[in-house]
Amino acid sequence: MRSMFLFISLLLLSCQQKTDEKQIVKDRVVVPQLLDVKLAKRIFELPVHCLTQEYPNKLGQVLGSSKDLKSPKTLRPLFYGCFDWHSAVHGYWSIVTLMELFPELDSDGQVRHLLDQHITAENVQVEINFFNDVNNTSFERTYGWAWMFALQQTLEQSDDPQYHRWAKILRPLSDLMVERYTVYLPKLMYPIRTGQHDNSAFSLSLALDYARAVEDKDFEALLVSQSKRLFVNDVSCSLTYEPSGYDFLSPCLEEARLLTKILPQVEYRIWLKKFLPQLFKSDFALMPAEVSDRTDGKLVHLDGLNFSRASCFYDISKVLPELSYLEKVGESHYQYSIGNISNDDYMGSHWLGTFAIYAILNR
Helix, strand or coil: CHHHHHHHHHHHHHHHHHHHHHHHHHHHHHCCCCCCHHHHHHHHHHHHHHCCCCCCCCCCCCCCCHHHCCCHHHHCCCCCCCCCHHHHHHHHHHHHHHHHHCHHHHCCCHHHHHHHHHCCHHHHHHHHHHHHCCCCCCCCCCHHHHHHHHHHHHHHHCCCHHHHHHHHHHHHHHHHHHHHHHHHHHHCCCCCCCCCCCCHHHHHHHHHHHHHHCCCHHHHHHHHHHHHHHHCCCCCCCHHHCCCCCCCCCHHHHHHHHHHCCCCHHHHHHHHHHHCHHHHCCCCCCCCCCCCCCCCCCCCHHHHHHHHHHHHHHHHHHHCHHHCCHHHHHHHHHHHHHCCCCCCCHHHHCCHHHHHHHHHHHC
16 A cells, blocks of 8 residues: 555656646746747737838849849749848747747737738649749759758648648649759758858757758758767867957857757767867957947848847756756847837847847747
């Protein structure tokens, strides 16, 4: 009888511990401490506003003839707002992410109605036709593709039936991105280590998250093997030369973050000590980047760098608990730029909120 009582007690304790763990996960991931409804509303309003703002617009396309001279909305009726294609895509990601966390942001359903009008099979087909144009097969490679994966992942993982419907409509476009990545990646002889859109490590990180979320084992295996080929032999990355003037990504830290998702903890620790040994000094410090002019579309990138650096520090410290002090370094970067999220100037407002949300979720 005593043995039975002990067994039941242990079983109940185990159940309680699992419940507590789930609650912790919910507190840290589903509704992070850094995000409350007031901040969420401030960020939410920015992509909602710009999704239908067609101009100013940076098309970024290659013209095959005068017939290709069309308006942004005609060329890309789904992702035509927010200044450029990738910003429109991650604007959608920001909206659906925040509505999932705070449904009250769209209490009257107007934003869902707007998305319903935009996310149609007809519009997706026009988008696909653009990517299939012989002059634009590499359009938004690979940064825009990666944000398409992030959007698709959020919709796929939701319990919301409307999100599932949107996911089904968008899936052909996401599948096309997978096909393009699968063809392109083995041909990429050397990684692109810039601090802007074409950074290889950042896009690989988002793509890998997506592949795992939708259980695409073939795509995941490709991403893991190619990431190892491109990065695992790297050593002695110097943060001394970061940032460059237009950076919104850290070449060194994005690579270090990507490898947290690929290498086992023991292997990662060994690799990181060779790649960024300075991170293992308990007094490690890195000053947030300063922005001199937030009306300049390039110079304001540095606010985004502070958010993406924060994401990297958060992820690295989670994998290696002995580097927990990096979380504070990330926090200093996040806090430095979060006050700059506003609608004062379109050059920053159309995209910075996304990077703030991404940092918060990684926190």
